[in-house]
Amino acid sequence: xxxxxxxxxxxxxxxxxxxxxxxxxxxxxxxxxxxxxxxxxxxxxxxxxxxxxxxxxxxxxxxxxxxxxxxxxxxxxxxxxxxxxxxxxxxxxxxxxxxxxxxxxxxxxxxxxxxxxxxxxxxxxxxxxxxxxxxxxxxxxxxxxxxxxxxxxxxxxxxxxxxxxxxxxxxxxxxxxxxxxxxxxxxxxxxxxxxxxxxxxxxxxxxxxxxxxxxxxxxxxxxxxxxxxxxxxxxxxxxxxxxxxxxxxxxxxxxxxxxxxxxxxxxxxxxxxxxxxxxxxxxxxxxxxxxxxxxxxxxxxxxxxxxxxxxxxxxxxxxxxxxxxxxxxxxxxxxxxxxxxxx
Numbered sequence: 001x002x003x004x005x006x007x008x009x010x011x012x013x014x015x016x017x018x019x020x021x022x023x024x025x026x027x028x029x030x031x032x033x034x035x036x037x038x039x040x041x042x043x044x045x046x047x048x049x050x051x052x053x054x055x056x057x058x059x060x061x062x063x064x065x066x067x068x069x070x071x072x073x074x075x076x077x078x079x080x081x082x083x084x085x086x087x088x089x090x091x092x093x094x095x096x097x098x099x100x101x102x103x104x105x106x107x108x109x110x111x112x113x114x115x116x117x118x119x120x121x122x123x124x125x126x127x128x129x130x131x132x133x134x135x136x137x138x139x140x141x142x143x144x145x146x147x148x149x150x151x152x153x154x155x156x157x158x159x160x161x162x163x164x165x166x167x168x169x170x171x172x173x174x175x176x177x178x179x180x181x182x183x184x185x186x187x188x189x190x191x192x193x194x195x196x197x198x199x200x201x202x203x204x205x206x207x208x209x210x211x212x213x214x215x216x217x218x219x220x221x222x223x224x225x226x227x228x229x230x231x232x233x234x235x236x237x238x239x240x241x242x243x244x245x246x247x248x249x250x251x252x253x254x255x256x257x258x259x260x261x262x263x264x265x266x267x268x269x270x271x272x273x274x275x276x277x278x279x280x281x282x283x284x285x286x287x288x289x290x291x292x293x294x295x296x297x298x299x300x301x302x303x304x305x306x307x308x309x310x311x312x313x314x315x316x317x318x319x320x321x322x323x324x325x326x327x328x329x330x331x332x333x334x335x336x337x338x339x340x341x342x343x
Contacts, residue, residue, distance in 0.1 A: 019144065019211060020218035021171025028189065028204075029170075033217040036206045040240065040273045042216075043208075051270045055305060064308040067124035067299075070335030072132060083230045083257050083340045087332035088127045089300040091148055091238065093259060094134075094337075097228045100196045102138045104224075104235050104259065105148040106157060112147035112301055114211070120147070120301040123308070127334030136161045138195055141168035142237025143209045143221035144175060147301055154179035167193060167200060171219030175211070189222055201225040203248050205239035207274050223248075231256025231342040234288055238297060240273050241280040245287035254289035257340050260329075263298030263311040271304055278315035282322065285329055292340050293329040 025031045077096065078084045084096040090112075091105040108126050113119020136157060142148055149172070157164060158180035165183040166176050173184040185193050187202035194200070207221040223237040225248065232255045234248065239261060249255070265277035275297075276284065285293040298311045312331045319329045332338065 019171065019175040020215055021220065023170065026188070029220075034170075034209070034220050035217065036208075036242075036273075037204065037244075038242075040206055043270065043273065047270060051267060054267065064123045064302050069125040070127050070333065072128045072335040072337070074132075074134065075337045075339070078230075078339060081230050081342050083228060083233060084337055085257065085259075085294060085332070085340065086128060086337040087294070087296075087334050089122065089124065089334055090298075091142070091259075091261065091296045092126070093235075093294075093296070094128060095233065095235075096134075097226075097230055097233070098196055098198065100137045101134050102140060102226075103133075103136055103157070104140045105142055105237070106139060106153045107147060107150040108153040108156070109150045112145075112150070112303075114146065120303055122300050123302070124300055124334060127336070130156050130160070133157075133160070136164050139164060139166040139181070140200075140224045140235055141166055141172060141176065142205070142223060142235070143169060143207060144172050144211055144219050145209065145238065146211070147303065148238060149175070151175070151179040154181055158182070165195070167195070167202070167224065169202060169209075169220030169222050171209075187222075188220065195226065198229075199227045201227075201252060203234075203252075204242075204244045205237050206242045206244070207238050207240065225252045225255075227252070228256070230340070231291075234258040234290065236260050236284070238274070239276060240271075241276045241284065245284045249288040254291060256291050256342050258285060258288055258290040258293040259296050260284055260293050261297030262295045262315050263306060264304035265311065266305040275304070277306075278311050279318050281315065282318045282329060292327060294338075295329065295331050298331075 028037050086094040093104045095102040111119045166181045173186045176184045189204045192201045203223045205222050209219040209221045210216045224235045226233045234255045260281045262278045262281045265271050265275045
């Protein structure tokens, strides 16, 4: 593992607002900034200052401990009716289906920050080391926040797998190409692209994008649905809760597998517009008509005020209270591969 070089030229370009979308307006783009639909409260600097003030004295809740490293053992390639999922960390998964190896929101750096010496630091090693990765055919990049878009990792992946094809929202291509990815496809919400002869759809999320204080909502965020031979696979990216889950389910469901975020949800008054908690993730699981769901966005980086194991424990309690079995909505273990079937 490593971090980005302090104040590298890529970081400086980001801080200088070099990465932004320019194009025609739409119902969620006014020509300069993107917006959630329906509109959501935009977190302001005063909101952030209020949260930081409230956080003082709350240290015991958000003090985390380092976890032991997991060891990954590669599995045999999945059959035509199988989807293999390996949790790496945070929102990074290795997905294997239809002869494809896909990474979601690849993060391998020690910190999720523009600096290598400051910012949120990881509490467990990636479940798969970069050098252990199999051939990577595609990357699904949900948005450009540092805990989802790690340019050092993108560089390393591009060096190892020069033919990798990255899919992302509008405005993110330039950053990814500067990081070394030569094949990048930008998509708007509800647009589709070909991946391995099958359809990949970019779908809405309730979030925002930025690499600095001066480029908020200048690039688009979202999730992905892939129509695999084993059924639809949904990666929600990073998102708050909303009715759009029902529309995604109606258009592309039922899902064989969904990857849904559960963490960084406290304090709820501050995080609710952009992050789901475990109870809402379980609602989203139902709304997209998912046979199986796997939790993400927890346990690696302390980004909010929920305790280290709070989202996982709360999800497990919610699943049990709903009368669902453990396989319906799983809390994954880093480095462990799980196989899912369509039927």
